[in-house]
Amino acid sequence: MKNSREQWGSRLGFILAASGSAVGLGNIWKYPHMAGQNGGAAFTVVYLLCILIVGLPILLGELAIGRKTQLSPVGAFNKLSNLSNWKWVGFLGVASAFVILSFYGVVGGWTLKYTLFALSGGFDSLSGSPDLSGQIFSEFIGSSLQPIFWQLIFMSFCMGIIIKGVKSGIEGGAKIMMPLILIILGLLVFKGLSLEGGKKGLEFLFKPKFSDLNPSSIVMALGHAFFTLSLGMGTMITYGSYLDEKQNLFTSAIWIILLDTFIAMLAGTAIFTIVFAMGADPSAGAGLIFVVLPTIFPQIGGGAVWGTLFFFILFMAALTSAISILEVITAYFIDEKGWSRNKATLLFGGIISLVGVFCSLSLGEFNITALLNISFFDFLDELSSKYMLPIGGALTALFILSKWSVKTFLVELLIGIKELKIEKSLLISILQILLIVSSLVVGLIIINELFDLLFNQSLQKMAGF
Ligand code: TRP
Numbered sequence: 001m002k003n004s005r006e007q008w009g010s011r012l013g014f015i016l017a018a019s020g021s022a023v024g025l026g027n028i029w030k031y032p033h034m035a036g037q038n039g040g041a042a043f044t045v046v047y048l049l050c051i052l053i054v055g056l057p058i059l060l061g062e063l064a065i066g067r068k069t070q071l072s073p074v075g076a077f078n079k080l081s082n083l084s085n086w087k088w089v090g091f092l093g094v095a096s097a098f099v100i101l102s103f104y105g106v107v108g109g110w111t112l113k114y115t116l117f118a119l120s121g122g123f124d125s126l127s128g129s130p131d132l133s134g135q136i137f138s139e140f141i142g143s144s145l146q147p148i149f150w151q152l153i154f155m156s157f158c159m160g161i162i163i164k165g166v167k168s169g170i171e172g173g174a175k176i177m178m179p180l181i182l183i184i185l186g187l188l189v190f191k192g193l194s195l196e197g198g199k200k201g202l203e204f205l206f207k208p209k210f211s212d213l214n215p216s217s218i219v220m221a222l223g224h225a226f227f228t229l230s231l232g233m234g235t236m237i238t239y240g241s242y243l244d245e246k247q248n249l250f251t252s253a254i255w256i257i258l259l260d261t262f263i264a265m266l267a268g269t270a271i272f273t274i275v276f277a278m279g280a281d282p283s284a285g286a287g288l289i290f291v292v293l294p295t296i297f298p299q300i301g302g303g304a305v306w307g308t309l310f311f312f313i314l315f316m317a318a319l320t321s322a323i324s325i326l327e328v329i330t331a332y333f334i335d336e337k338g339w340s341r342n343k344a345t346l347l348f349g350g351i352i353s354l355v356g357v358f359c360s361l362s363l364g365e366f367n368i369t370a371l372l373n374i375s376f377f378d379f380l381d382e383l384s385s386k387y388m389l390p391i392g393g394a395l396t397a398l399f400i401l402s403k404w405s406v407k408t409f410l411v412e413l414l415i416g417i418k419e420l421k422i423e424k425s426l427l428i429s430i431l432q433i434l435l436i437v438s439s440l441v442v443g444l445i446i447i448n449e450l451f452d453l454l455f456n457q458s459l460q461k462m463a464g465f
Contacts, residue, residue: 020320038217066240072331073234093234109150118307192273201272232393
């Protein structure tokens with residue numbers, strides 16, 4: 001079976017696929033409003049530091065584990081730890097993938113619906129009325145059939161790509177979608193900057209406002225650094241497992257980080273220049289994209305086209321991330337159970353779609369977690385982004401530190417690097433420190449969340465901030 005394992009067709013293809021996983025709703029929807037509200041450039045500086053200190057070492061770790069073993073997470077941890085309990089970190093990854101894709105697919109469906117809504121000129125009737133827009137959006141997501149219909153279409157796209165395999169499916173898709181995302185975002189930025197008053201948006205996003213930066217924004221920046229690079233559930237282990245020995249993992253990781261960050265900033269620029277030029281409310285937070293933007297696109301020249309393009313990139317960004325989530329599950333059944341790609345994709349894509357149906361319904365009348373006082377949708381979102389992913393990431397760092405050893409990790413990293421300008425022992429110490437810091441920091445975030453959950457009291461509050 002090993003010999004028939006697929007590999008990426010080219011280095012560029014791999015970088016586009018991995019950054020396709022990283023670039024998702026987190027970049028276009030979450031980053032802009034988080035940065036805007038938490039100190040602009042001050043937040044971005046903290047976020048970049050978190051990416052370099054916490055994100056980079058774990059990203060490198062995941063890629064190296066995948067390439068070394070040529071296996072997806074469960075098999076990879078099993079192989080490197082001689083069948084010990086570390087394999088549960090792999091299982092945790094597969095479980096996280098299952099949980100995340102269930103609700104990610106629902107939001108993916110919304111992006112499709114809104115692309116067509118914009119295309120049909122439907123935003124015209126919402127022009128300048130955020131209340132009406134908000135009402136239409138909540139009616140849509142709370143209704144039973146419509147969002148499920150779009151979710152199932154989104155999931156079919158996702159399964160269609162995964163069935164085609166690594167090279168023609170995932171890589172082929174990323175090679176088309178990632179350049180399109182960049183080009184269209186570039187056009188939107190251009191449009192936004194050309195609008196009168198648009199430049200004020202740049203100030204909102206990029207001017208450092210250190211007074212708005214508080215401890216909770218730092219925790220937020222940390223969590224986001226982690227989420228945006230798709231770490232903690234073995235996505236990058238899986239994608240790394242399709243790499244061959246010639247690649248320089250370090251420069252690939254830097255490329256992934258640069259593309260991910262660049263796209264988040266482009267998205268923020270496009271959104272806030274348009275929001276400010278039209279005098280809309282920049283602090284609308286999470287509702288900014290689906291509620292506020294549809295009310296302002298009709299007010300700019302060619303608004304239907306710009307609105308359609310915007311939601312279309314949101315759809316593509318969600319799709320390139322969703323496929324990387326499904327691939328973690330598919331690869332597990334192929335590697336460990338010897339299933340065919342078709343069987344694994346269709347069966348688990350189908351089951352996840354079914355769980356997604358309950359997520360979607362939970363925003364309306366039928367909520368299976370009603371007893372917990374939270375919608376099933378939010379339950380899965382919180383469970384994964386607050387607990388499962390950080391725990392998975394911290395355990396990956398601990399695995400490298402305590403089982404695999406930083407030395408062997410470095411040997412894997414150095415393959416493909418022709419010339420080394422730093423002492424090896426120094427590199428080992430740097431990696432060691434970074435991994436210890438990232439597992440501690442991520443551990444702290446998890447403890448903080450648990451405190452918040454159990455005692456409704458976060459550590460920052462207790463420390464008197
Ligand atoms: N990185 C994605 C985003 O920014 C979200 C995400 C988190 C993800 N973990 C993932 C995507 C794992 C794929 C796989 O939206």
